[in-house]
Amino acid sequence: PLTWASSKWNGVVDSSKHIFCNRSLNMKSIVAVGFDMDYTLAQYKPDTFEVLAYQGTVKKLVYNLGYPTDLLQWTFDWKYMIRGLVLDKRRGNVLKMDRHKYVKVAYHGFRELPREERMATYGNTLSREAYDEPDYALIDTLFSLAEAYLFAQLVEYRDSSPSKLPAKEYDFYAQIYKDVRSAVDLCHRDGTLKQAVSLDPGKYIHEDPLLVPMFKMLRDSGRMTFLVTNSLWDYTHVVMNYLCGKTGNEGVPRDDEWLSYFDLVITGSAKPAFFADSNRAPLFEVDIETGMLQNTDNGTPLMQVCDPFGLETQKKKNSQHCRAFQGGGVAHLHKLLAIEAGAQVLYVGDHIYGDILRSKKQLGWRTMLVIPELESELELLKQNLKLQKEFRKFRRKREELEDLLQRAKWKLRLEHQNEEELLTRAKSLQQDRDSIRDLQRQTHKDLHQKFHSVWGQLMKTGYQNSRFAHQVERFACLYTSQVTNLCYYSPDKSFRTTEDFMPHELEFAEF
Known part of the structure; x- marks a missing residue:
């Protein structure tokens, strides 16, 4: 090579x-x-190894922890979950948040929470959640994706068939997560996964x-x-x-x-x-x-x-x-x-x-x-440059129209001359703003789904860096898609950061 x-x-x-x-x-x-x-x-190959891990965990739940045999018929979509998600053990929710720990996407099992419900649960509170253990679990490794998916499946199963999965205690979603973790640990302890990999490493x-x-x-x-x-x-x-x-x-x-x-x-x-x-x-x-x-x-x-x-x-x-x-x-x-x-x-x-x-x-x-x-993320970024530019254009235009609309409403409230003209102007601006806002939202949704139909871009949540991206930025001196990318650089290379910009500096730093 x-x-x-x-x-x-x-x-x-x-x-x-x-x-x-x-x-x-x-x-x-x-x-x-x-x-x-x-x-x-x-x-590890997700379509074989993560499926193996999922199947092993399900079997432990059924045969060791007494869960219904219905689970043995379940299948695993290894593309559904991504790293950086957070499991709310008490409520049975799966969350994606930005770097400020604001929850921007939330699912209960596989049902998306409407904005109002999401805001009522995670936004309008007197104190900020830390979103850490013991009430939350971080999905920060690829190996955790299977257990996150199984947790979401069990939440759905518990809601639709409560009699088949009776609550052992008040926090039954938390108990479900605890059981999933116990099943995963059993797979590790008895060597189920590693024995299979050792027999045929090339498969996994x-x-x-x-x-x-x-x-x-x-x-x-x-x-x-x-x-x-x-x-x-x-x-x-x-x-x-x-x-x-x-x-x-x-x-x-x-x-x-x-x-x-x-x-x-x-x-x-x-x-x-x-x-x-x-x-x-x-x-x-x-x-x-x-x-x-x-x-x-x-x-x-x-x-x-x-x-x-x-x-x-x-x-x-x-x-x-x-x-x-x-x-x-x-x-x-x-x-x-x-x-x-x-x-x-x-x-x-x-x-x-x-x-x-x-x-x-x-x-x-x-x-x-x-x-x-990161490898596929970079490819998708390259493919969707035009859509990203459109999104930024609509966002700037929306801000301009909102400023003009607020100015027109201000004048309408304080000035009593030319009221009809000002009212017509305000209505026109409102229509334009609403139209641009809808375009911006649709473009943002399209961009979100280009990366992942449910969770969007790995390193972004809304307009902000995702919590995962924030952690990468804080704790990793370097990051890359494969360890062997070191082969493409001198062993004596001096890696240098890009220049940081504050929002006020971006006014003068357009490239």
């Missing part, structure tokens, strides 16, 4: 592969680049031929690389082999070569707790040959009673490409890689809270968020 390090590199990067910058970052200051695995290095995970060139380019530039994942060693070993071209099929057996692309691997990390300074979780070393765990003293191998001089332990350590561990905390990682300052680390992940917020706020690490949906 053609990358920045290729001899035939032409310097052209497609817009869908751009890396966008919220805070300036000079890669020369980065000594270690870390990666999450699930949904970062390993991009996208191949990316640029992963290995990216690792090589970073290591050739002198950077250390590390992997921190919540997945345990056995699953990590299968997935990383697949991503690096070792499918495990006949003729392409799995091996340890993928470890040569890293200086350190930490599995079972229990992020986000891993990033807490107060984390005192024990660190175990993984025996790569057997997968067994060995005790360590903060990363230093403990002498085995059958090897009093530590010769076998040292021989194994010297022969390994890199060391693999399970558990521990960020202090162990800093020690093992000799990291002197948080700003020396760039961490790449997909989870705004589990990967990005904690590592950024608590450690000062530099961060890059992977947003796979």
Whole structure:
């Protein structure tokens, strides 16, 4: 594949592969680049993996938690939900809000709340909601989309057939969400999902031929690389082999070569707790040959009673490409890689809270968020430039007409000459304003539906950035559609932000 390090590199990067910058970052200051695995290095196929997760959760609800067998006939529309939504557990609603936490789109199950009902519920209150736990749940990972969809289905089911899903307590919608989460956790604990993926990785995970060139380019530039994942060693070993071209099929057996692309691997990390300074979780070393765990003293191998001089332990350590561990905390990682300052680390992940917020706020690490949906979002933005221009034109025209209409009404109230002329003028302006307002609303609705028929643009809610976009802006130094977009940039590149504008500056900053 053609990358920045290729001899035939032409310097052209497609817009869908751009890396966008919220805070300036000079890669020369980065000594270690870390990666999450699930949904970062390993991009799961929504039409197979998320459907598998959904079906597994439904079965747990029916067979483990006593839900009606009707659920087994349900299907999952994996395109319906998007990231950045918020579940109102008490009311059974799904919300999309802007960066100021104003709810602009709300559904009860799959029924859209009329504006009046939405405003009465979320707008006209004496105090502002924080929209955080325990009453709300954030849909901030791609893996959460299936459980959000199932929650909406169960809300509809409870409303239409209350006798089939009797309330166990007063907050029955909250109980439904709690049961869905319990079912999801059961799927993880019994290995239902990971066993299926391990048997046929190609069915559930996208191949990316640029992963290995990216690792090589970073290591050739002198950077250390590390992997921190919540997945345990056995699953990590299968997935990383697949991503690096070792499918495990006949003729392409799995091996340890993928470890040569890293200086350190930490599995079972229990992020986000891993990033807490107060984390005192024990660190175990993984025996790569057997997968067994060995005790360590903060990363230093403990002498085995059958090897009093530590010769076998040292021989194994010297022969390994890199060391693999399970558990521990960020202090162990800093020690093992000799990291002197948080700003020396760039961490790449997909989870705004589990990967990005904690590592950024608590450690000062530099961060890059992977947003796979961004690729299609950019393409749709490009396709709908004309519609966006029309929308802005109608909005400006509406403001002009409203100013003129208000002026005419003011004069009509205070001046008693030419009343008939002023009244005719006001009526004409009102008709023009109403006509432009209807055009603006219809254009905005058309634009909204071009991106997603229900939720609209991922990064926008109404005229404002969405809450998800606001979080990306606050906590991610960089963001991009795929982790391997790093291949299209120099390992020493200095990423610079675009210029910020206040509304008053935009008067003089038209491009």
